[in-house]
Amino acid sequence: MKNLRLRSARAAKGLSQQALADLVGVSRQTVNAIERGDYNPTIRLCLAICRTLDKTLDDLFWEENQAP
Amino acid sequence: MKNLRLRSARAAKGLSQQALADLVGVSRQTVNAIERGDYNPTIRLCLAICRTLDKTLDDLFWEENQAP
DNA sequence: ATGATTTGTCAAGTATATTTTATATTACTC
DNA sequence: GAGTAATATAAAATATACTTGACAAATCAT
Numbered sequence: 001m002k003n004l005r006l007r008s009a010r011a012a013k014g015l016s017q018q019a020l021a022d023l024v025g026v027s028r029q030t031v032n033a034i035e036r037g038d039y040n041p042t043i044r045l046c047l048a049i050c051r052t053l054d055k056t057l058d059d060l061f062w063e064e065n066q067a068p
Numbered sequence: 069m070k071n072l073r074l075r076s077a078r079a080a081k082g083l084s085q086q087a088l089a090d091l092v093g094v095s096r097q098t099v100n101a102i103e104r105g106d107y108n109p110t111i112r113l114c115l116a117i118c119r120t121l122d123k124t125l126d127d128l129f130w131e132e133n134q135a136p
Numbered sequence: 137a138t139g140a141t142t143t144g145t146c147a148a149g150t151a152t153a154t155t156t157t158a159t160a161t162t163a164c165t166c
Numbered sequence: 167g168a169g170t171a172a173t174a175t176a177a178a179a180t181a182t183a184c185t186t187g188a189c190a191a192a193t194c195a196t
Contacts, residue, residue, distance in 0.1 A: 018142080029185075032143065039184095041183075042152090044108045056125075057124075057130050063115065094154070095154065095155055096173090097154080097175085108153075110153070110182090138195105140194085141193080141195095147188095148186085151183080151184075154180080154181070156179075157176100159176085161173075162172080163172070164171075166169085
């Protein structure tokens with residue numbers, strides 16, 4: 001499932017995927033893959049993204065109705 | 069830095085590291101390493117742990133005063 | 137419409153999360 | 167204090183996050 005909250009938070013800061021990637025120290029493809037949702041970043045990367053975008057983990061990465 | 073909130077939440081459920089590891093589908097050493105804090109789990113594992121312990125990401129993995 | 141920037145995607149490589157096996161130590165019960 | 171469960175820790179192997187380079191499609195400005 002796509003991470004639209006991340007995409008939205010990034011857009012709200014006026015950052016391209018490349019710009020966010022530079023700020024958090026990963027490649028553009030990694031940011032792209034996270035937004036597309038077909039993968040599983042490390043918590044440290046998630047934390048770096050959250051701090052850069054002034055959001056918390058729950059804001060961007062918590063999923064409410066997941067497992068039973 | 070150790071993750072004492074995780075340790076505390078696990079203890080509050082009366083689970084051993086092994087028991088939590090079984091519930092979330094990883095090895096005991098992985099849970100131990102996360103609690104000891106000297107590493108960097110994936111967000112999916114963090115989510116699985118949070119759901120098992122009835123906590124959110126911010127409860128267990130958010131760190132307030134981190135980067136400048 | 138053309139050019140530039142951004143985004144989606146792929147394949148091959150590198151770094152590292154996680155497993156497995158094993159041992160030592162600490163706590164708990166009897 | 168012996169015996170057992172829980173925790174800390176390490177080395178080698180495996181799975182996978184992440185990189186690099188490349189190219190096409192989409193978006194945006196001129």
